[in-house]
Amino acid sequence: MNFNKIAFSFLFLSITVFGQQKITVEDIYSGAFRAKGMSELQSMKNTNQYTVLNFDRTTRSMQIDLYDFATLKKVTTLIDTKEKKELADGIDSYAFSSDEKMILIACNSEQIFRHSFTADYYLYTIATKKLKKLFDFQVQEPTFSPDGKKIAFAKGNNLYIYDIAADESTQITTDGKKNNIINGITDWVYEEEFSFVRAFDWSADSKKIAYIRFDESQVPEFSMTLFNKDLYPTVETFRYPKAGERNSLVSLHIYDVFAATTKEINLGNYDNFYIARMKWTNDANVLSAQILNRHQDNLDLLFIDGNSGTAKVVLNEKDKAYIDVTDNLTFLKDNSFIWTSEKDGFNHIYLYDKAGKLRNQVTKGQWEVTSYYGFDEKTNTVFYQSVENGSINRAVYKIGLDGKNKVLLSTQTGTNAATFSPNFQYYINTFSSATQPTTYALHEAKNGNQLQVIENNEALATKLKGYNLPSKEFFVLKTAKGNELNAWIIKPKDFNASKKYPVLMYQYSGPGSQQVNNEWNSADDYWFMMLAQQGFIVACVDGRGTGFKGADFKKCTQKELGKYELEDQIDAAKALANYPYVDKSRIGIWGWSFGGFMASNCIMKGNDVFKMAIAVAPVTNWRFYDSIYTERYMQTPQENESGYDDNSPINHVNKLKGKFLLIHGSGDDNVHVQNSMQMMEALIQANKQFDSQIYPDNNHGIYGGNTRIHLYTKMTNFIKENL
Structure with a gap:
């Protein structure tokens, strides 16, 4: 469940008041001042x-x-x-x-x-x-064959092959049917939680296509009413497996392009499983597949013979909590492969031979590899991004495949990301920080030397000087229980330490997430600065369960999603309340998606700490959310009843004392509006007053036209009236 930062970043400000340019919601969400x-x-x-x-x-x-x-x-x-x-x-x-x-x-x-x-x-x-x-x-996901002669594509839940020279298509599956059978395209929950859509792949010699088939016929259906502007609403129905409910039955198939035959791979050793990734290796006759059990704490990497269909396990990973699936699996020329894993407590790069025997742990240390960029076979060098210089930062490195001769390529502190040239001679470095708009520059890969700036957004930086914006201060907040948490704070530009200020806390808090990171402003950051111009302090704390500080910090919330995260937000609010310039009677909190779940919990269970809360598109009951995401962290409701119920805010409505604003899009296919509707009913039956806003037909992102301007104006007004 990822709250997309909709691409309205780098938006600026137009109204001058008393000689100082002030930010408005309209300016931020108009899109008129995006960075290049x-x-x-x-x-x-x-x-x-x-x-x-x-x-x-x-x-x-x-x-x-x-x-x-x-x-x-x-x-x-x-x-x-x-x-x-x-x-x-x-x-x-x-x-x-x-x-x-x-x-x-x-x-x-x-x-x-x-x-x-x-x-x-x-x-x-x-x-x-x-x-x-x-x-x-x-059509969906058209993909060239490696020899460039054909294009495979999906239409109507079936797979086809288009022959470019002959200008004709061949249908290779025929049983595809909406809400029943899908061939080569993922179902809703795979797309959302395993983050891929194309579930088919060409072999290196263009002779075979492997694909996953989804039988969703036993998955419960979810229906949404779409109001549009018609006389009668329509109903959109799709298969959505909620926690503990039936998933799609998945099977793996190989289609022989020239023989026009299909073989199903025997995965009979597995029961109630996911095929989380599937792709051909460099050997045209060897297919790889990653099989996860339903608890997602056991992963098998299979190598499958393309002719016989025989599968063998070449690598197995187990975890006491869960295993994160990535796209970092990379096959080298001899079919040895690079793999990333948290098995030593931090995410690192490993090299295995083609039989799955560990050759070497390439990176080591109490820090995380955050992106794997590639391998230069000429120099036996691996390129990657990590948080080695601080968990709120990102830096680019290179290292020998033997784990020696590590070189820091990026020199600026903030968020660095790289796009390498095919021969790994050069890379384009994308850099930003909380004080530096995004820059693009050409660098040498051998030493990181900057050769030429491509775009530095200097005009943007100059324009911003007229607004005299407050800065984002990073620090480590230590709670009374001794937990050290990454945090930032934005104070009014005319901050006076002898005054008392209201504080609005922002958080997301979801597993492996990060909101306290040293990069250039999102649209929300400009909104926070607007609130600071109006006399508010805005703060953000990444509590336990968030990412990039090691597996133990991230996975301590296992089976109790919302317990420690809530404890940390309440403890952080109490720590902030002790600052001499904070009005402890005026602390509020807001969040979106998982952050909305957390904001709801905070105003209920933290009713003596928080004066107000805004929850946008929140999960209010973990029983309502999808199987893959929820069970990864909570197992099933049948196995972990108390974990679900104790931490779902819908069960704590009787504790509400402060002001609460509940917002949802009625067309949210991800976190269904059911969450907010049932939350409203629970609040009503508890005789608790609250405010709410439904955005008709809007999905989880709640945007389009003037929607964002309306949403953030409503939240701004609610904060000013109630904090």
Whole structure:
């Protein structure tokens, strides 16, 4: 369950009051002052170049431009929409064939759930500049075969193969049916909680396609009413497994492209399991699959023979709490592989041979690897990002595959991320901090030297000086119980230590999350600064259960989601209350999604500490949330009844004393509005007054048109009236 930071970042301010420019909600969420970036940045694989999707405001057109890594100079424009009337509505995304001579272009995308969408697709041949619309219908996840001759795609829960030369499609599954059988595309809960949509993959020799089949026929259905602007509402029904309920039955299949036959892989040793990842290795006849048990504390990495279908376990991981699934599995030329794991208590990089025997733990230390970037086989060097220089920061490193000769490549303290050139000679470093807008610069990979700035958003930084914004101060808050927690605080610019200020606390608090991080402002940060301009102190504390401080800190909340997280927010509020400049009778808290669950718990169980709370799209009863996420941390309600009930705020409504605002989108397919509706009814029956706002047909993100402006204006007014 991830609360997306909707891309309204870097938005600024326009109204001048008494000579000082003041922030308004309208300014923040209008989108008029976004920082410059590098949209759809992709590193090429065959040439030392990269592409960016650019937008020309003068002609209202988009271009896929090709640049040289060494010089940063534009080599050519691969395609310009102003020359292709078919692309008048723009380019949403693009993907290259393996030889990088053709591009699949998506446009007119229609969102399904968080990650999934259908789109119109065009095939563009770079040499001839020929653009061809592939189908007269929208499809999902079209993917080139490695030899560039075919494209596999999904439509109507079935898989197809399109032959480019013959200009014809072959249907390879036929039993796909909505809310029943899905072939090659994940179901709702896999998409949301395992974060992938395309559940099919081409073998390296283009001769086979492996895919996962989902039988959702026994999964309970969930229905949402969509009001729209029609005379009669419509009902959208989809399969949604809540905690303890039946999941889809999954099976793994291999389709032989030339024989037109399908083989089901025998996974009979497993019961009630997930296929959390599936992809072909560099050996064209060996498929890998990651099988998780329902508790998600035991993972088998299988290697499967593409001909016989025989599966063998090459690696097994167990955890006393749960195992996080990643996309870091990387196969080297000899089919040895790189893997990341928390098995020593911190997330690190490991090297295994092709039989699954550990060769080496590449990184070690009481810090976390946060991204694996790649492996340079010429120099036997691994590139990665980690929190080695502080859990609120991100730095880029390189290290030998033998774990020696580690080099810090990034020099600035804050959040660094890298996009490497195909030959690992260069990388584009993306950097920001709480005081520095996002910059993009070219660096040498051998030593990290900066060669050239691409974009530094200097105009943005200059513009902001006129607003004299308050700063975000980072510190470690120590609770009365001795827990040391990362925190930040924003004080009014005219802060006077002899005055008493109200405090609004913000948090998310979900497992493995982080809100106290040293990076450039999100839209919410500007809102916090606006509140500071109006006389509030805003603070944020990452309690136990949050990420990047080791497995023990993150997983201590196991089976009691909301217990220690709540304890830490209450203890943090008490610590802040002891500051001489804080009015301890005026402390509020808010959050979204898991943060809304926490804010609800705080105003109920922390009724002597918090004066008000705002909960946006909260889980109010863990029995209402999905199986994969909830059971990862709580096991099932049948196994852990008290863990569910003791920590769900719907069971503590009788404790409400302060002011409470409950907000939800009625079209939320993730955290269903059922959570807030039943919470409202419980509050009503407890005769507790509260405020609420429903956003019709809005999903978990609650945005679009003036929706964000309305939402944040409502929250601002509630805070000013009640804190």
